[in-house]
Amino acid sequence: MDKKQATKRAIELRRKLQYHNYRYHVLQSPVVSDVEFDRLLAELRQIETEHPDLVTDDSPTQRVGGEPVDKFERVRHPASILSLSNAFDPDDIRSWFDRIAKIDERVEHAGFVVEPKLDGLTVVLHYEKGVFVLGATRGDGQYGEAITSNLRTVRSLPLRIPVESGGPPAPSRLVVRGEALIFRDDFKVMNQALEAAGERTFVNPRNTASGALRQLDPSLTASRPISLLCYAVVDGEGELPGTQWETLAWLRELGFPVASEPSRVPDLEAAIEAAQELETRRENLAYELDGAVIKIDDLQLSSELGVVGKDPRGAIAYKFAAQEVSTQLQDIGVNVGRTGVITPYAILEPVEVGGVTVRQATLHNFDFIKDKDIRIGDRVMIKRAGDVIPYVIGPIEDARQGDEKPFRMPRRCPSCGEALEQVEGEVAVYCVNSACPAQLVRNVEHFASRGAMDIEGLGIKVAQQLVEEGKIGDVGDLYSLTEDRLLDLEGFAEKKAQALVAAVDASRSQPLQRLIGALGIRGIGDVVAGDLALAFGDLDALSRANADNLTQVEGVGPNLAQAVLDWFDQNKNKALLEKLKQARVWPRVDRSPALQGPLALDGLTFVVTGTLPHLTRDEAKELIKIQGGKVAGSVSRNTNYLVLGENPGSKLDRAQQLGIPTLDEDGLRRLIETLGRGGED
DNA sequence: GATCCTCGAGTTCG
DNA sequence: CTCGAGGATC
Numbered sequence: 001m002d003k004k005q006a007t008k009r010a011i012e013l014r015r016k017l018q019y020h021n022y023r024y025h026v027l028q029s030p031v032v033s034d035v036e037f038d039r040l041l042a043e044l045r046q047i048e049t050e051h052p053d054l055v056t057d058d059s060p061t062q063r064v065g066g067e068p069v070d071k072f073e074r075v076r077h078p079a080s081i082l083s084l085s086n087a088f089d090p091d092d093i094r095s096w097f098d099r100i101a102k103i104d105e106r107v108e109h110a111g112f113v114v115e116p117k118l119d120g121l122t123v124v125l126h127y128e129k130g131v132f133v134l135g136a137t138r139g140d141g142q143y144g145e146a147i148t149s150n151l152r153t154v155r156s157l158p159l160r161i162p163v164e165s166g167g168p169p170a171p172s173r174l175v176v177r178g179e180a181l182i183f184r185d186d187f188k189v190m191n192q193a194l195e196a197a198g199e200r201t202f203v204n205p206r207n208t209a210s211g212a213l214r215q216l217d218p219s220l221t222a223s224r225p226i227s228l229l230c231y232a233v234v235d236g237e238g239e240l241p242g243t244q245w246e247t248l249a250w251l252r253e254l255g256f257p258v259a260s261e262p263s264r265v266p267d268l269e270a271a272i273e274a275a276q277e278l279e280t281r282r283e284n285l286a287y288e289l290d291g292a293v294i295k296i297d298d299l300q301l302s303s304e305l306g307v308v309g310k311d312p313r314g315a316i317a318y319k320f321a322a323q324e325v326s327t328q329l330q331d332i333g334v335n336v337g338r339t340g341v342i343t344p345y346a347i348l349e350p351v352e353v354g355g356v357t358v359r360q361a362t363l364h365n366f367d368f369i370k371d372k373d374i375r376i377g378d379r380v381m382i383k384r385a386g387d388v389i390p391y392v393i394g395p396i397e398d399a400r401q402g403d404e405k406p407f408r409m410p411r412r413c414p415s416c417g418e419a420l421e422q423v424e425g426e427v428a429v430y431c432v433n434s435a436c437p438a439q440l441v442r443n444v445e446h447f448a449s450r451g452a453m454d455i456e457g458l459g460i461k462v463a464q465q466l467v468e469e470g471k472i473g474d475v476g477d478l479y480s481l482t483e484d485r486l487l488d489l490e491g492f493a494e495k496k497a498q499a500l501v502a503a504v505d506a507s508r509s510q511p512l513q514r515l516i517g518a519l520g521i522r523g524i525g526d527v528v529a530g531d532l533a534l535a536f537g538d539l540d541a542l543s544r545a546n547a548d549n550l551t552q553v554e555g556v557g558p559n560l561a562q563a564v565l566d567w568f569d570q571n572k573n574k575a576l577l578e579k580l581k582q583a584r585v586w587p588r589v590d591r592s593p594a595l596q597g598p599l600a601l602d603g604l605t606f607v608v609t610g611t612l613p614h615l616t617r618d619e620a621k622e623l624i625k626i627q628g629g630k631v632a633g634s635v636s637r638n639t640n641y642l643v644l645g646e647n648p649g650s651k652l653d654r655a656q657q658l659g660i661p662t663l664d665e666d667g668l669r670r671l672i673e674t675l676g677r678g679g680e681d
Numbered sequence: 682g683a684t685c686c687t688c689g690a691g692t693t694c695g
Numbered sequence: 696c697t698c699g700a701g702g703a704t705c
Contacts, residue, residue, distance in 0.1 A: 338691095339690075358693075391697090427699070559702085634686085
C-alpha cells in the first residue's frame with residue numbers, strides 16, 4: 001500500500017471506528033459485531049505502525065494509553081468550574097427560589113431543567129476544530145490537572161466531533177463539562193473479574209473512577225470501565241444554545257454521551273416533584289447519583305443572577321439521603337446460627353443510612369473479613385440500597401491511624417465454649433456441640449417460625465427464656481409445657497401463658513412437610529421438606545429410609561441424604577421423635593391429591609418481585625402453588641412469567657434480558673381464570 | 682468436567 | 696436480597 005492509499009484508508013477507518021464506538025458506548029446499539037470492530041481497529045493499528053507519521057491525536061488507537069507521565073500539568077480553566085449550593089428538603093429549594101426571585105423578577109416565570117446529580121469525577125474537555133485536545137479535572141474550580149491521555153481511554157468520550165456526519169457543525173473551539181463515572185453493571189462485572197483473579201475488589205464506583213483517572217500510567221486507566229456523561233458547555237466560539245435543555249440536546253447531537261433522565265418542567269413545584277421522582281427511581285438507574293440538580297433553563301438569566309462564593313445562584317443541588325456512608329467499626333461480634341454456623345457481625349458507631357440508624361451489619365463470614373482486610377477500629381463504608389439490609393462494603397484504608405487491630409478468629413463457641421470446626425474447603429465455621437444452648441435457642445425459634453410450625457408468641461426472646469430457665473431441653477418438650485410452668489417466667493401472666501399453650505397445641509395439625517422443615521436438618525428447607533414428605537408419607541418411614549431411598553427424591557443427592565441419615569442417627573433426635581409421637585405431633589401426608597383434575601398453572605414456573613396491590617408476596621406465592629404452579633426464587637430461562645409489583649428489584653432486569661413476559665396481579669388472576677376454564681374442557 | 686439452576690441460611694430496623 | 700453449595704444437565 002503506498003503512502004497515499006494508506007492515508008486515505010486510515011482516515012476512513014478512523015471515521016468508521018469513531019462511528020461504531022459511538023453506536024456502542026453512547027447509543028448502546030451497535031451495528032457491527034465486536035469481532036468486526038476489532039478487525040477494523042487492528043487494520044488501523046497496522047497502518048499506523050507502518051506509517052508512524054499518520055498517527056493522530058484523535059485516532060482510536062490512542063485510547064489504549066500512551067506513556068506514563070511523572071506528574072500532571074496544571075491547567076487554567078477557561079471559566080470557573082462552579083460547584084453548587086445544597087438543599088436537603090423541598091423547603092430549602094423553595095427558599096432558594098424566593099431569594100433569587102427577589103433579585104430578578106423574571107425568575108417568577110422561569111422554567112427549570114432537573115438532572116441527576118452524578119456521583120463521579122467532574123471533567124473539563126477541550127475541543128479544537130472538533131478534535132479532543134485536552135481534558136482536565138475540576139481541581140479547585142480555577143485550575144485543574146491535565147489528564148488528557150487518561151481521558152482518551154474512556155470509550156464513550158468522542159475524540160472528534162461531530163461523531164456522525166450530518167450532525168451540527170462543531171465550533172472551532174468548544175469546552176464541555178461532564179462527569180466521568182462507572183456504571184453499576186460495569187462496576188459489578190469488573191469486581192467479579194477481579195475476585196475471580198484473586199485480586200482485591202473496589203469499594204465503590206466513584207472512588208474507583210476518580211482513582212483510575214489520576215493514575216500516572218494511562219494503561220491502568222484503560223483497564224477500568226469508565227464512562228462519561230456530559231451536561232454543560234463551559235466555553236465555546238460561535239453560537240451556543242440559549243437554554244440548558246437545548247444544550248443537552250445539542251451535546252447529544254454532536255455525539256457526546258448525555259444522560260437520558262433530565263426533564264424540563266414549567267415551574268418550581270414541578271421541579272421539586274421531578275427531583276423527588278428521581279429519588280424514588282434512584283436504585284433503578286444505570287449509575288449512582290447522590291441527588292438531583294435543579295437549573296434555571298434560561299442560561300442568560302442564570303448567568304445574570306451571578307455567583308455567591310463558588311456557587312451560582314441559577315442552580316441548586318437537592319441532596320438525597322445518603323445511602324452510603326462511613327462510620328467506625330467498634331467491634332466484631334459473633335453469632336451462632338441454628339445449624340451451628342458461626343457468623344461475624346459488625347458493631348458500628350450508630351449512623352444514619354438511607355433514613356434509618358444502623359448499629360449492626362452482618363459480615364457474612366470470616367473469609368469476608370480477611371479478603372477485605374477489615375480491622376477493628378477501621379472506618380468502614382456502609383451501604384443500604386432500597387429497603388435492603390445494610391452491609392459493610394469495606395474499610396477506608398486511607399483513614400487508618402495505625403491503632404486498628406486485625407480481627408482474631410474465635411477458636412471456641414461464644415455460647416458453649418466448645419472448640420469450633422471448619423470443614424476443609426468450606427467457608428463456614430461450625431460449633432459442632434449438639435448440646436450448645438445458643439443452637440437450641442435458634443432451633444426452637446426456627447421450629448416455631450411462620451414458615452415452619454407457626455407457633456404464635458414464640459419468638460427468639462421467649463425461646464431464650466425457655467432454654468435458659470431449663471423449661472425445655474428440645475423442641476419436643478414444648479408440647480408438655482403447662483400454664484403453671486410458664487407463669488414463673490418473667491413477663492408471663494395468665495393470659496400470655498394460656499395463649500402460648502394454645503398456640504403450641506394448635507401446631508399439632510401442621511402438615512408433615514412443615515414438621516420436616518421445622519426439625520432443622522442441615523440443608524433441608526421448605527422445598528426439599530415438601531418432596532420428602534410426599535415421598536415417605538410420615539416420620540417413621542423417613543427415619544427408616546436409607547441413602548438409596550433418599551437420593552431417589554428429586555433434589556436430594558449424596559450430601560443431603562447423608563445429612564438426613566446423620567440427623568436420624570443421633571440419639572437426642574431419636575428421643576425427640578419419641579416425644580413428638582407421644583405428644584401426637586405426627587402428621588401423615590394426605591395422599592389423595594386434588595381431585596379437580598389438571599390445575600390451571602400446572603407446569604408453569606413463576607417468580608414474584610416487588611409489592612403487589614392487594615396480595616403480599618407470600619400470598620401471591622401461595623395462590624400460584626394452589627393453582628399448581630411453581631414459584632422460583634430467581635429468574636432463569638426456565639421461568640415462564642415474572643409477576644411484577646411496584647418497586648421491582650434486579651429480577652426485572654434479568655427478566656428483560658431473557659425476554660421473559662411479566663404479569664401484574666390482575667394479569668395473574670386473568671391467567672388463572674383463562675387456563676382454569678381451558679383445563680376443564 | 683463445566684455450567685446452569687435451585688435451594689437454604691442468615692440478616693436490619695421500626 | 697445475596698451468597699455459597701449441592702444437584703441436575705449437557
